[in-house]
Amino acid sequence: MPNTAVNKRVHVAVGVIVNSLGDILIARRANEAHQGGLWEFPGGKVEAGETVSQALARELHEELGINIDAASCRSLIEINHDYADKTVFLDVWLVTRFRGEALGREGQPLRWVSPQSLSDYVFPAANAAIVNAIQCADVI
Known part of the structure; x- marks a missing residue:
């Protein structure tokens, strides 16, 4: 198990974006990025002085x-x-x-997928709880 005392902690604002059909937007991470080649829910780091909602709005505008x-x-x-x-x-x-x-303003492939089909994609380990929350709860 990693020693979190020496690991860098990164606060990330993540958006589960749902369209009018109930589909969810996912993006494929660049191969050279951390967890590269895997699918993710769009978002990014919360910068110093930003609220989570400000960071989410900024990241979704920049990325998408x-x-x-x-x-x-x-x-x-x-x-x-x-x-x-x-x-x-x-x-x-x-x-x-x-x-x-x-x-995909950064060249990343995007897909709109049904909540049930999220299990067909490979996500970083940290995203497993997001997929579970979407599929097991009445969130949409």
Whole structure:
């Protein structure tokens, strides 16, 4: 088990983005990135001085070109996960309203998938609890 006292802790704002059909947006991580080649829910690091909602709005605009309606977002789950090289705190939010068309602005492939088909994709270990929360709860 990793020693979290020496691992870097990264606070990540994550969006479970749901379209009008009830499908969820996932993105494939770049091969050279941490956990490269795996699928993920979009989002990114919370920077110093940012709230989670500000970070989520910034990251989703930068990565996907969409603008979220903060009033339609709600907390879904919080996850602490230790990797060998870092500890992540995933602050996961359900996003049910947004403006714009989601595009992979960083070259990342995107897919809209049904909640049931999330199990067909390989995610980083920290995301398993997100998939479980989506599939086991009436969140959408």
